[in-house]
Amino acid sequence: METKLKVSCWCCERCVASLRQRHRQSGDSQDVFLPISSVKETNDGESNNAGDAEVDSSKPKCPISFRSDLLGKDSCTNIGSGADGRSCSGTFDESYDVSPFDHLYQILNYHPKYITVFLDVHNFLMRGIGPIPYDQRCYIGIMAAARHHCLYLVKSLSVSFLACGGDERWLGGLEHVPQKIRNLCEVNRILAHRPWLLSKNHIQNLNRGVDTWSISELTHALVLMAHFHSLSSFVFACGIAIDAGQKRVHCHSSSSSSSDPGSFDNSGSVSEDSDVEIDRLLERMKILSAESENDVSQEELRKRFDKIENQATKLTMRKKQIKNRDLLPFVEDPEFMFVDFASRDPDLGITPFDVREFAWEDSGSGFMNWVNWDMTSLLDVKFTVTQEMTYYKMGHKPNVDTFAFRRAIWNYIHCLLGMFHDDYNYEEIDHLLEKNLRWYIKAATCTPETIAYRNYCSFMKEFLDSEKVHINIMVLEARLQAELLYSLRAISRHMT
Numbered sequence: 001m002e003t004k005l006k007v008s009c010w011c012c013e014r015c016v017a018s019l020r021q022r023h024r025q026s027g028d029s030q031d032v033f034l035p036i037s038s039v040k041e042t043n044d045g046e047s048n049n050a051g052d053a054e055v056d057s058s059k060p061k062c063p064i065s066f067r068s069d070l071l072g073k074d075s076c077t078n079i080g081s082g083a084d085g086r087s088c089s090g091t092f093d094e095s096y097d098v099s100p101f102d103h104l105y106q107i108l109n110y111h112p113k114y115i116t117v118f119l120d121v122h123n124f125l126m127r128g129i130g131p132i133p134y135d136q137r138c139y140i141g142i143m144a145a146a147r148h149h150c151l152y153l154v155k156s157l158s159v160s161f162l163a164c165g166g167d168e169r170w171l172g173g174l175e176h177v178p179q180k181i182r183n184l185c186e187v188n189r190i191l192a193h194r195p196w197l198l199s200k201n202h203i204q205n206l207n208r209g210v211d212t213w214s215i216s217e218l219t220h221a222l223v224l225m226a227h228f229h230s231l232s233s234f235v236f237a238c239g240i241a242i243d244a245g246q247k248r249v250h251c252h253s254s255s256s257s258s259s260d261p262g263s264f265d266n267s268g269s270v271s272e273d274s275d276v277e278i279d280r281l282l283e284r285m286k287i288l289s290a291e292s293e294n295d296v297s298q299e300e301l302r303k304r305f306d307k308i309e310n311q312a313t314k315l316t317m318r319k320k321q322i323k324n325r326d327l328l329p330f331v332e333d334p335e336f337m338f339v340d341f342a343s344r345d346p347d348l349g350i351t352p353f354d355v356r357e358f359a360w361e362d363s364g365s366g367f368m369n370w371v372n373w374d375m376t377s378l379l380d381v382k383f384t385v386t387q388e389m390t391y392y393k394m395g396h397k398p399n400v401d402t403f404a405f406r407r408a409i410w411n412y413i414h415c416l417l418g419m420f421h422d423d424y425n426y427e428e429i430d431h432l433l434e435k436n437l438r439w440y441i442k443a444a445t446c447t448p449e450t451i452a453y454r455n456y457c458s459f460m461k462e463f464l465d466s467e468k469v470h471i472n473i474m475v476l477e478a479r480l481q482a483e484l485l486y487s488l489r490a491i492s493r494h495m496t
Helices: 017-025 100-108 112-127 134-147 151-163 168-172 185-193 200-207 215-237 276-290 298-313 360-370 375-388 403-416 427-432 435-446 453-458 465-495
Strands: 039-041 047-049
Touching (some): 100 112, 100 465, 112 215, 112 375, 134 151, 134 185, 134 215, 151 168, 151 215, 185 215, 185 465, 200 465, 215 435, 215 465, 276 403, 276 427, 298 403, 298 427, 298 435, 360 465, 375 465, 403 435, 403 465, 435 453, 435 465
Antiparallel strands (some): 039 047
16 A cells, blocks of 8 residues: 655645646656656555656666656646736645655746756756766755755655665665765754854865765765755745645645635735735835945944844744654754854854855856866856846735845845855845744744744735745745855865
C-alpha cells in the first residue's frame, strides 16, 4: 500500500492535471525530467516509478529537475499572478498524488517571470554540469533543509536521492555517510544560523588534509546549502507543509476572515474599504520621495544601521529545537541556533559585512567566474529579476512605485544577517516597515521553522496573497545572496 505525501499551504493552488497530461504525452524522454510525483514511496521503503514514463536506470536523472516549459499558460486552472492579484483555490481528487515540489511550483507561479529564472538555477544546481554527483547534491540539500526542520524538503529530497542511485543506508543518518560529506556539518550549521561566523579557517579545514574538498566542489556544496536554507525560509513562510491527515490541498487566503487553517476564501480578493494600512504606507513613501537627498556621513549611516540592528533584537524569536526523528539523523549539534548579530560575542572581533568591499556584482560573481562555474550568470539574472520585479500596485492601489518599499525589505534582511550597505539610509526601514512586517521578515529569514499561520495573516492584512509571496521571494533571494557572499569571501580569503 502506498504512502502518499499530502500537502497544504497558505497560498494559491494550481491544478497540475494538465501539466502531468502534457508530460505523459511527451515522447521526448531524453529531454523531460520526471517530477517528484512520478516517484512514489512505499511502506517498505522502496521507491517505484509511477505513470507512463520510465526512467532509464543507466542514465540517472534527478527527478527534482523540472522543465519550465511544462508550466505553460494553458493549464486547466489559471494561476493568480501579481499582475492581476487574483488567487485561486483548488481541491484535488484523491487519486492525485500531489507532489510537494509540484506544490512549490504552483505557489511560485504567482510570478511567472521569477519562476523561470528560479527553475533555471534550481535545475542547474541539481543536475547541471558540476563536480558533485547527483545523489550527493540531494543529500547535501537534505542536510541543509534539516537545519531548519523542513520536513517538506527533506522528504522530497530523500525520494530524489534514492531515484538518483543513492545508497539507502545514508538516509539512516550522518553516521552512515562518508567522512567527506559529514565534514560539511560545521559550515552547514554556521551558514544556516550565524553566517557571519564563517571564516577562511573553516574553508581551510575542508580544503586540506584528509577527505578534502576541492575549491570547485566546495563552491558547489556551499551554493547548494545556501539554496536549500533560503528555500526552507520560503517553504515555511508560505505555509507549505506535509499533512498526512488531509485528503485535500487547501489554499488559505490572507483575506479570509477565519483563522482556521482549513478554510479559504474563493475570491482571493481584498476588501476595498480595508486599505487603511496601505494608505499610510503610500503616504510615508510619498514623504520620503519628496525629501531632498542630503549628504550623510558614513559615521551617521553606520549609527542608523546599528539602531535598526538593535531594534531587531527586541523582536524576540521563539526557540524551537529539533526533535523530529525524521530530521535528527541529518543534524549535528541541534542546540546550535540563531542569535542576533547585534548580540554576537564582542571578543570575536566580528564587524558588519561591508557590502561595498565585497559586493555580489563585483567580487562575488567575479570570484565564481574565476572558479569557472556557469552558475554565476544564472544567479545574476535571478537576483536582478527579484530586485526589479514589480507590478506597480499595492492591494487595490494602482500606479504605485514600490522601489523604496522593496529596497527597504532587501536591506533589512541583509541587516539581520550583519550586512551593511554604505549607500543606504536605514531610517527608511523605520518609516516603511511596520513592526508586524519586520517580525515576520526576521522570522522567515532567521528562524523560519517558528512561523505559524497567524503570523502570515497578521502582517500587511490588505496585501494580496501574490504580494505576500512576492515578499517571501525577496526573503529567499536576499538571504541566498547574503549566505553566498559570506561563503565566497571566506573562500577568497583562504586562497589569498
